Each structure stands twice: as C-alpha cells, then as structure tokens.
Amino acid sequence: MADYLPHTNDELRSMLDFLGLSSTEELFNAVPEALRLARGLEIADGMNEPDVLSRFEERAKRNTARSDQMLCFAGSGAYDHELPPVVKALAGRSEFVTAYTPYQPEVAQGVLQAIFEFQTMIARIYGLPVSNASLYDGATALVEGVNLGVASSGSNRVVLSAGVHPHWRQVVATFARGTGHHLEVVPLIDGLTDFSAIEGTCGVIVVAQPNYLGGLEDLSAVRALCDRTGAIMVVAADPVASGVLKTPGSYGADVVVGEGQGFGTALSFGGPYLGLFACSIKEIRRLPGRIVGETVDVEGRRAYVTTLRTREQDIRREKASSNICSNQTLMAVAASIQLGWLGTEGFAEMALACARGTRYLANHLKGGSGATLLHPDLGVFRELAVRTVKPATQVVNEMAARGFLAGIAVSALTGGPDPSLSDDVLGHVLLVSVTERRTAKEIDDFAAALEEVAK
Amino acid sequence: MTTLNTAAGGKASSAPLMGKDAEPTIFELSQPGRSAYQLRTTGVPQWSAEELFDASLLSDHPVPLAEVSERDLVAHVTRLSHRQFSVDLGAYPLGSCTMKYNPKICDAVASMPGLAGVHPGAPASLTQGWLETFVSLERALCEVTGMAAATLQPAAGAAGELTGLLLMRAYHEANGDVRRRIIIPDSAHGTNPASVTLGGYEVTTIASDDRGCVDLAALKAALDTDVAGIMLTNPNTLGLFEEDIAEIAAALHNVGGLLYYDGANLNAIMGVVRPGDMGFDIVHMNLHKTFATPHGGGGPGAGPVAVSPRLVDFLPGPRAQEVAPGVYDWVKPPKSIGRVHGWHGNSLVLARALAYIEVHGGDGLRRVSERAVLNANWIRQRLSAKFDVAFDRPCMHEVVLSLAKLRKDHGVKALDMAKRIMEEGFHAPTVYFPLIVDEALMIEPTETESLQTLEALAQAFEVALDDALNNEQAVFAAPRTTPVGRVDEARAARTLVQTFDARG
Incomplete structure (x- = not known):
C-alpha cells in the first residue's frame, strides 16, 4: 500500500459525499462499462521505498561498465568529464528539479535567468549571437538544424558528411521520412570529408567538428562550398573543443548544434543529455524551441521571459518551426552552473587537458603493432580512431575483463557498411577518448593492455 | 468539518524572500582573476596548445565565461532557486501538466553510480542491469496502456507524437497505402498539429460538439481512405472522457485509419480503462507527468511510445529485449523506422519512472x-x-x-x-x-x-x-x-x- 496520497479515510468519505457519490468507482461513470478493465493491473504489488532501492542496487551491480569501477576511455558523444560536488548540489536543488516550464514568469525568474545565462555561454562557445534554451540531445538538435536549413534555403537537398556521428545520421534519416528531405551522405577519405563530388544547388551542408573519428575538418573550405552552392552551413560541433580551437561561428557557420552532456551531466546511459543549438540573427525567427529574453517588470526591474513565442507549437500549431515543447531545461541549468564553475580559465584548461591526454595516448600507440592509429597524421582533440588487429568488439570485451571500458567499436555504431570507412577496416576500428580525468598512469596502463589485447 | 481547520500543506504564501532587488547575472558577478574550478592532477605532460595543434586552428582568445569563486557561484544559484516556484514549494494546479509530488526516492535511484555512471555505448554484456530496467519498464507501460510493445527512445511527449506518426506512415506504406491526412480535434494540444506537419501529413481539424467531445457526425463526414489516422487525448483537454471512443475507433478502422493516443492525460485512467482496450493503436506517455519523474523546469521528460501488435515490427530500435531467461540484448525490429534518439532515450528519467511504478504497484x-x-x-x-x-x-x-x-x-x-x-x-x-x-x-x-x-x-x-x-x-x-x-x-x-x- 505504498504511495504518496494524503487522503484519510474520513476525508475520502466526506469528499465522495460532497460529490453525491457512494464509491470511487462512480467517479468513472463516464467511462463505458464495456471498456473498463475488469481486473487489476498485472503489475506486482507496490513495495516500500527501501525495498525498491535494494532492487535498483541489484540492477546497478549488473552494470559492470560503471565508470567508478571500470576506467572509461569511451567517448563518441558521451564523455567522462569532471562532475564536481558543487554542480551536483546546485543542479539537484528541488526548485529547479520540480518546476514546470516557465509559463508564469513572475514565479519562474530562477529558471528563466539560469537559461538566459546558459544561452549567453553557449552563444559565446559556438561564436554565434543566438542560442535557444536547449533541445533533447545532439542528434535531435541536428535534425532541427537541418529542418531550419531547409526552411531557410528553400531547398531540401541535404548533404551530410559521413564524419557526422553514425547515430546522428541515423536519426536525421528517420525524421527525413516525414519531412521528405533528400539526404546525400558524402564519404570520408583518409579520415576527413571529401566534398569534391558536390555540385549544383544545395539546401543544407552538415559537417562535424571534430568528426566522429576524431579528425579536424577544414571549416573554411566548407564555408566556401556553402557559398558556392547556396547551402546553409550546419556544424555539429563538440562544444568542449572551443576551449582551444576557433569557434565554428568564427568560420561563418549559420547553425551550430552539439551535445552538451560534457557540461554538468553524468554519462547517464545516454540520457537525459543536452541538445545545443546556436544560429545567426537572421535565422532567429526559425529557431526551434524556447528562447529567453531580458525585459523589465511593471516597476522597471530587470526580468526574464520566454520570447518570440509565435514560432512555437502552442501558438502556431501546424505552422510552427518545430514541435518541441518539453526540452532539457534541467540539463541546461546544470550546464550553466558547470560553465560558471569552470569559468574562462577552467574551460580553456579542461579542453587543453583533454587534448594533452589524447596526444599522450597517441604517442603510446605510435610504436604499437596490436593497436595503432588509424590516421597517424591527423590532428585530434579528444577522440582517436585506433586500428586493432582483432575485431574491435572483441577488444572491448577483453579489455573490460582488465578493468577498462576501452572505447566504442565503430561497427557497433554503424551497424553495417558505412561511407566513413572502407569495409575491410570498419570492423577493426575502436574509437577511444581521453578526457581531463584520465591520469598519465591510467593512460600508460591502458595503452599497455590495449597493445596486448588487440593483437 | 473540523478537518478543514488543519493548515494547508500546499499553500506557499509563507515563503520568505529577502528583498526586491534583481539578481545580477553571473557575468556581472565576475571578477577577472577569480576562479572556482579544480581539475584532477594527471601527470600528463603540460604541452602548450601550439605544440598540439596547427596554429591556424587555434583561437586567439579564450571564450569568456565568468570568473567567480565557488562561494559566489553557490550564492548566485541558490538565490536564483529562491526566485523559482516548484512543486516542492507548494501546489501547482497547472492544468494539462500533472504537477504532482515527485518522490525523492526517484532522485536517489537516478544518482546511483551504477546507473548514472554508465556509458551508453558500453556493450549489452556490461550493462545488463540497464537493459533489464528497460525491459521491466516497457512491460509495465504496456500493461497500463494495453499495448504489445514500446520504444523508450523518445525524449518527450512531442518526440513521441512524431515517432507515432512516423510509425503510422511506415505501416501504411508497407501496405502500399498512400494517405495524406491526420484528423485532430480543435481541443488538441499544439504539439499534435506541429507533429503532423513534421510527419509529412496535413491536418484536418474537426470541431468539438456542445458536450466538449469529438463531434461524431463531423468526424464521420471527414473520414475517407485518405485519412492515415486520428490523434486523440482521452480524457480530452477539457478533462472529459470521450464516451463515444469505441464508435470513433470503429469508424477509423473501417476506413483503414489508425488511432493515436496522446497520453498527456493518462493520469486519469490508470487501472480503470486502457487505450488499447478503447481501440487505440499507438500511445505515447509523458513519464514526467503521470509517473512523476519530475519536470526539471521544462524538461527533461520522456515520451515512450507503445503500440498494438501490428505495429511492433516498425518500432524504433534497437530495443532492449529478454533473449533468454535473465539475459538481455539489443534487438532491432525487422521493419524499424530507425533511431529517434542519439542513444537509448532519457535513461535516468526511465529509471525514475520504473521506481515510481515499483513503489506504487498495480493497485x-x-x-x-x-x-x-x-x-x-x-x-x-x-x-x-x-x-x-x-x-x-x-x-x-x-x-x-x-x-x-x-x-x-x-x-x-x-x-x-x-x-x-x-x-x-x-x-x-x-x-x-x-x-x-x-x-x-x-x-x-x-x-x-x-x-x-x-x-x-x-x-x-x-x-x-x-x-x-x-x-x-x-x-x-x-x-x-x-x-x-x-x-x-x-x-x-x-x-x-x-x-x-x-x-x-
């Protein structure tokens, strides 16, 4: 009989009396008798909280890949970044956790201002003037970026680099079934996108920076291609990279999307994550989702409110720029706190530490034979494509026995042949990631184990 | 009635506030040279950016964020939180949003290192606890809705709606059936028509009758073989049960259309009547509403989509399934429409919902x-x-x-x-x-x-x-x-x- 219901038996009786009813069943008189469920739900009886917690502890034990017990060298869009106690404590405040969408701004200034600060930080990180209040995750943010690009350019020809994360490309393809966008995926050659076959008018060109194999693309060339073809330039960008590298906006990207999990959200088995979306001013009326603006109240005090609302589904209905309603506000609040904690210097330091650790691992692999760098000459940030003699899926399993989550096998992401890699190597490529949390000792041990296992 | 002399637990008018000033932004609290961050000491060589990257790639200035102490950061965010209404503060009778109390056990579950600390790309053999969580949740949600199987990937209700419409499209196309229209009552949530457009369909709006329900005559007049389906909320957005639902379902099915159930109002009917038994083919649930996961100031939610047997093969994938007793693996449905999320969905929200269900049980x-x-x-x-x-x-x-x-x-x-x-x-x-x-x-x-x-x-x-x-x-x-x-x-x-x- 575990529940959170306040009604006493006396109160139940008096409330039913007040309604002129003799039983709770009569509350459902509007439901035709024939449709009602004649039995109870076949869900086990309720359990008290301590028993439910025990059950979840058992489940947790069966997740051997937990990062506190298995060193995480996996990335591919989900990273083991520092998550300090101060961010957990603040982002877990129930005022943020148990609020709804800020429909009444007078009692929602806390969430609204946090989002305003988040928008400012993301706009700066991506080098564009506009950010929205968040989308579901990086993959669905890309879908929205593509939709915006098609609407803006008037062409539904969408060119996607095969360097975009395979799952993200799969999600774009799923939603293109509804919108009817025409998708063309262009291959990678030696780890970088080969756009040379693209001619004629395009609606949208999408490139990932870095691409999912870790390579750093030439965004100036992509900008020039977009200018030639009339395409909207969409960059799926790792936001952490802006700590060292030029921002995508500085290359003239029209839209930048990305995964914000690395800012204050745990690995979380893939969600809830944080879809980032930034764009140029000229696209602001096509922006998907909510945006918070600064204004004043009746007494002239600074105040915040969701604005440009006429783009949104509850007002524009079938003509809305997107169908999104619930977004990932709590993750955006966490990101604004994490970025406040990192600050200007810490953000740059964290990014540099990722690049240093990645280079340190790459140096180990240069002399290897079981595990080697797939593209030894490419500049990399936080992700390495490692060629393994054994199939990469097997390497992951054997490395787990040695206490390492060694990375992600590309074949597990693509599920089959893919224009990013030739068929003969695809099954032998492991994506490895090093964040600022990995020590030199951990990397040393990892590289030694990998070299042995991958043979 | 003496009971009403007891003070009201959900009335927040005693909440204290220090003053009427605006809270400065974190950028205004920033003092150059101040910092809060502390990163791990790694022993990795301290190469400079110039040693690591081609100079043409490097930014010539750091991204300006803020420069604050941890103490000032905590004070700032705490003051922001004091400027925010929440369920924990008081009653939140926001219609259509189901702002019920969010049990704290769900927070405890979502912060377990064995759940929160798991990389989504780790293979199934190393994440059996998560896959079992998904399978258990799917079974419970299917029982509540009277459906055969579900995808847990959609990250919110609107994502579930669009997933459902793509399922309709795939189903009709597999039957060689080209249909262009979706029927929506004029009382529907705005996400419904917005999702219809993104699903590649046209909206046909039908008026409500003088009882606030679907006008059956208007519905029947709008039906033909060009109708792919209807999207309904039941109880509807007026809080009224669509008493003619069986007849509505029969009418749709007669022209080969499907019924989509917007689960925004599922909190009214659990264990009383099930969408599947009403004749619906596709159901999305808002776990942040009915299952209290909570709402996070606007999200994250979770919008699993459950379907009747004839649509199971089209579900997004891969899906966690029990492939042998006590053994779980990812399985892609044979005619899957593909992924609708970068990974598996809002997993920690899903775990919260299962905790809520396990505390309550069916009764x-x-x-x-x-x-x-x-x-x-x-x-x-x-x-x-x-x-x-x-x-x-x-x-x-x-x-x-x-x-x-x-x-x-x-x-x-x-x-x-x-x-x-x-x-x-x-x-x-x-x-x-x-x-x-x-x-x-x-x-x-x-x-x-x-x-x-x-x-x-x-x-x-x-x-x-x-x-x-x-x-x-x-x-x-x-x-x-x-x-x-x-x-x-x-x-x-x-x-x-x-x-x-x-x-x-």
Whole structure:
C-alpha cells in the first residue's frame, strides 16, 4: 500500500459525499462499462521505498561498465568529464528539479535567468549571437538544424558528411521520412570529408567538428562550398573543443548544434543529455524551441521571459518551426552552473587537458603493432580512431575483463557498411577518448593492455 | 468539518524572500582573476596548445565565461532557486501538466553510480542491469496502456507524437497505402498539429460538439481512405472522457485509419480503462507527468511510445529485449523506422519512472488515478457555485473554468485572475487552453494535494474573484508578492535581448 496520497479515510468519505457519490468507482461513470478493465493491473504489488532501492542496487551491480569501477576511455558523444560536488548540489536543488516550464514568469525568474545565462555561454562557445534554451540531445538538435536549413534555403537537398556521428545520421534519416528531405551522405577519405563530388544547388551542408573519428575538418573550405552552392552551413560541433580551437561561428557557420552532456551531466546511459543549438540573427525567427529574453517588470526591474513565442507549437500549431515543447531545461541549468564553475580559465584548461591526454595516448600507440592509429597524421582533440588487429568488439570485451571500458567499436555504431570507412577496416576500428580525468598512469596502463589485447 | 481547520500543506504564501532587488547575472558577478574550478592532477605532460595543434586552428582568445569563486557561484544559484516556484514549494494546479509530488526516492535511484555512471555505448554484456530496467519498464507501460510493445527512445511527449506518426506512415506504406491526412480535434494540444506537419501529413481539424467531445457526425463526414489516422487525448483537454471512443475507433478502422493516443492525460485512467482496450493503436506517455519523474523546469521528460501488435515490427530500435531467461540484448525490429534518439532515450528519467511504478504497484497506480479524479471533481464542485465551469458535468483529472462573463462584465481576464491567485501562495492554473473555451482557466490539482490544500486553493480563487468584482485594480496590479511584478512581454519581443552580450 505504498504511495504518496494524503487522503484519510474520513476525508475520502466526506469528499465522495460532497460529490453525491457512494464509491470511487462512480467517479468513472463516464467511462463505458464495456471498456473498463475488469481486473487489476498485472503489475506486482507496490513495495516500500527501501525495498525498491535494494532492487535498483541489484540492477546497478549488473552494470559492470560503471565508470567508478571500470576506467572509461569511451567517448563518441558521451564523455567522462569532471562532475564536481558543487554542480551536483546546485543542479539537484528541488526548485529547479520540480518546476514546470516557465509559463508564469513572475514565479519562474530562477529558471528563466539560469537559461538566459546558459544561452549567453553557449552563444559565446559556438561564436554565434543566438542560442535557444536547449533541445533533447545532439542528434535531435541536428535534425532541427537541418529542418531550419531547409526552411531557410528553400531547398531540401541535404548533404551530410559521413564524419557526422553514425547515430546522428541515423536519426536525421528517420525524421527525413516525414519531412521528405533528400539526404546525400558524402564519404570520408583518409579520415576527413571529401566534398569534391558536390555540385549544383544545395539546401543544407552538415559537417562535424571534430568528426566522429576524431579528425579536424577544414571549416573554411566548407564555408566556401556553402557559398558556392547556396547551402546553409550546419556544424555539429563538440562544444568542449572551443576551449582551444576557433569557434565554428568564427568560420561563418549559420547553425551550430552539439551535445552538451560534457557540461554538468553524468554519462547517464545516454540520457537525459543536452541538445545545443546556436544560429545567426537572421535565422532567429526559425529557431526551434524556447528562447529567453531580458525585459523589465511593471516597476522597471530587470526580468526574464520566454520570447518570440509565435514560432512555437502552442501558438502556431501546424505552422510552427518545430514541435518541441518539453526540452532539457534541467540539463541546461546544470550546464550553466558547470560553465560558471569552470569559468574562462577552467574551460580553456579542461579542453587543453583533454587534448594533452589524447596526444599522450597517441604517442603510446605510435610504436604499437596490436593497436595503432588509424590516421597517424591527423590532428585530434579528444577522440582517436585506433586500428586493432582483432575485431574491435572483441577488444572491448577483453579489455573490460582488465578493468577498462576501452572505447566504442565503430561497427557497433554503424551497424553495417558505412561511407566513413572502407569495409575491410570498419570492423577493426575502436574509437577511444581521453578526457581531463584520465591520469598519465591510467593512460600508460591502458595503452599497455590495449597493445596486448588487440593483437 | 473540523478537518478543514488543519493548515494547508500546499499553500506557499509563507515563503520568505529577502528583498526586491534583481539578481545580477553571473557575468556581472565576475571578477577577472577569480576562479572556482579544480581539475584532477594527471601527470600528463603540460604541452602548450601550439605544440598540439596547427596554429591556424587555434583561437586567439579564450571564450569568456565568468570568473567567480565557488562561494559566489553557490550564492548566485541558490538565490536564483529562491526566485523559482516548484512543486516542492507548494501546489501547482497547472492544468494539462500533472504537477504532482515527485518522490525523492526517484532522485536517489537516478544518482546511483551504477546507473548514472554508465556509458551508453558500453556493450549489452556490461550493462545488463540497464537493459533489464528497460525491459521491466516497457512491460509495465504496456500493461497500463494495453499495448504489445514500446520504444523508450523518445525524449518527450512531442518526440513521441512524431515517432507515432512516423510509425503510422511506415505501416501504411508497407501496405502500399498512400494517405495524406491526420484528423485532430480543435481541443488538441499544439504539439499534435506541429507533429503532423513534421510527419509529412496535413491536418484536418474537426470541431468539438456542445458536450466538449469529438463531434461524431463531423468526424464521420471527414473520414475517407485518405485519412492515415486520428490523434486523440482521452480524457480530452477539457478533462472529459470521450464516451463515444469505441464508435470513433470503429469508424477509423473501417476506413483503414489508425488511432493515436496522446497520453498527456493518462493520469486519469490508470487501472480503470486502457487505450488499447478503447481501440487505440499507438500511445505515447509523458513519464514526467503521470509517473512523476519530475519536470526539471521544462524538461527533461520522456515520451515512450507503445503500440498494438501490428505495429511492433516498425518500432524504433534497437530495443532492449529478454533473449533468454535473465539475459538481455539489443534487438532491432525487422521493419524499424530507425533511431529517434542519439542513444537509448532519457535513461535516468526511465529509471525514475520504473521506481515510481515499483513503489506504487498495480493497485497503487489505480489509486493514483482515483484520487486525481476525486480531487479534480471536488475542486470543480467546490468552485462551481461562484465560477462558470465549461461543459459542466463530472470531470476526470482536471476541470476547465470559463471567465468569459467576468471579462465581459468587469474587464478582468483569465490572465489577471491567474496572476492574482499567485498572490495567495499557489502556482497559477493554465490559462487560455484549451483554445475552444473563452478565457479558460484549467485546473489540475493532482492526487497528491490534500483536502486542506484544495480548500485553501478554492479560497484563493474566491479571494481573487472578490477582487475582480469589487477591486479590479488589485487584480490588474497582481502579482505584488513575487520577486518581480508583471513582466513586459511585448518589450522582450520588440527589443530582443537574447544574451547578456545583446544588451544595448
């Protein structure tokens, strides 16, 4: 009989009396008798909280890949970044956790201002003037970026680099079934996108920076291609990279999307994550989702409110720029706190530490034979494509026995042949990631184990 | 009734506040040279950026964020939190949003290192606990909805809607059937028509009848073999059960159409009646509503989609399945429409929902719906003496008032009343929805509010009404007890300041 219901038996009786009813069943008189469920739900009886917690502890034990017990060298869009106690404590405040969408701004200034600060930080990180209040995750943010690009350019020809994360490309393809966008995926050659076959008018060109194999693309060339073809330039960008590298906006990207999990959200088995979306001013009326603006109240005090609302589904209905309603506000609040904690210097330091650790691992692999760098000459940030003699899926399993989550096998992401890699190597490529949390000792041990296992 | 002399647990009017100043932004609190961050000491060589990257790639200046101490960061965010209403502070009778109490056990589950610390790309053999969680949740959700199988990937209700429409499309296409239209009642949530467009369909809107339900004659007139399906919320957005649902389902199925159930209002019917038994083919659930996961100030949610047997093969994938007793693996449905999320969905939200379900059990979920409907009817009856109830008859989990007469006679709008109610220590009800009710105020008390809180809420409505009738200026000036007064929304749109850097 575990529940959170306040009604006493006396109160139940008096409330039913007040309604002129003799039983709770009569509350459902509007439901035709024939449709009602004649039995109870076949869900086990309720359990008290301590028993439910025990059950979840058992489940947790069966997740051997937990990062506190298995060193995480996996990335591919989900990273083991520092998550300090101060961010957990603040982002877990129930005022943020148990609020709804800020429909009444007078009692929602806390969430609204946090989002305003988040928008400012993301706009700066991506080098564009506009950010929205968040989308579901990086993959669905890309879908929205593509939709915006098609609407803006008037062409539904969408060119996607095969360097975009395979799952993200799969999600774009799923939603293109509804919108009817025409998708063309262009291959990678030696780890970088080969756009040379693209001619004629395009609606949208999408490139990932870095691409999912870790390579750093030439965004100036992509900008020039977009200018030639009339395409909207969409960059799926790792936001952490802006700590060292030029921002995508500085290359003239029209839209930048990305995964914000690395800012204050745990690995979380893939969600809830944080879809980032930034764009140029000229696209602001096509922006998907909510945006918070600064204004004043009746007494002239600074105040915040969701604005440009006429783009949104509850007002524009079938003509809305997107169908999104619930977004990932709590993750955006966490990101604004994490970025406040990192600050200007810490953000740059964290990014540099990722690049240093990645280079340190790459140096180990240069002399290897079981595990080697797939593209030894490419500049990399936080992700390495490692060629393994054994199939990469097997390497992951054997490395787990040695206490390492060694990375992600590309074949597990693509599920089959893919224009990013030739068929003969695809099954032998492991994506490895090093964040600022990995020590030199951990990397040393990892590289030694990998070299042995991958043979 | 002495019970009503007990103080109301959901009334927040005692919440203290220090003053009326604006909170500075973190950028204004920033002092060059100050910092809060502390990273791990790694022993990795301290190469410079120039040693690691081609100079042409490097930024010539750091991204300016903020420079604050940890102490100032904590104070800033804590003060922001004090400027925010939440379920934990008081009753939140926001219609259509199901703002029930969010049990803290769900927070505890979501922060377990063995769940929160798991990389989504780790193979199934290393994440059996997560896969079992998904399978257990899917089974429970299918039982509640009367469906055969579900995808847990959609990250929110609207994502579930679009997933459902793509499932409809795939199903019809597999039958060689080209259909262009989706029917939606005029009382529907805005996400429904927006999703229809993204699903590649055209919206056909049908009017509600004088009882606030689908006009059966209008529906039948709109039906032909060009109709791919209908999207319905039942109980509908007026809080009324669509009593003709069996006939609606038969009519749709007769022309080969499918029925989509918008699960926004599932909290009214758990264990009482199931969408599958009503004839629906596709159901999305809002776990942040019905299963209390909670709402996070606007998200994250989770919008699993459950389907009838004929649609199972089209579900997004891969899906976690029990492939041998106690052994779980990812399986892609044979005709899958593909992924709708970068990984597996909002996993920690899904775990929270399962914890909620396991605490309540099947009987507890039914009790939840009974009390939600009881509370809504009690507040309807309690308010009906002084307020006009739109479509006045017993409701399900929420009730819609119309203030059209108040506006006509006294110039007081629903929005004004909502602002005035907040001064009494409650979050406002939903205003101006559904669109078919003039000056709508939509109240959803939820099952976790006590009788004393309901009475105090009713009194807040009456106090506001008294002002509307006798002291209009007090209503127009409300709210005066909140951190800011009425916000100039027109100015926000006219003079757009979307970031700190966009300030003039």
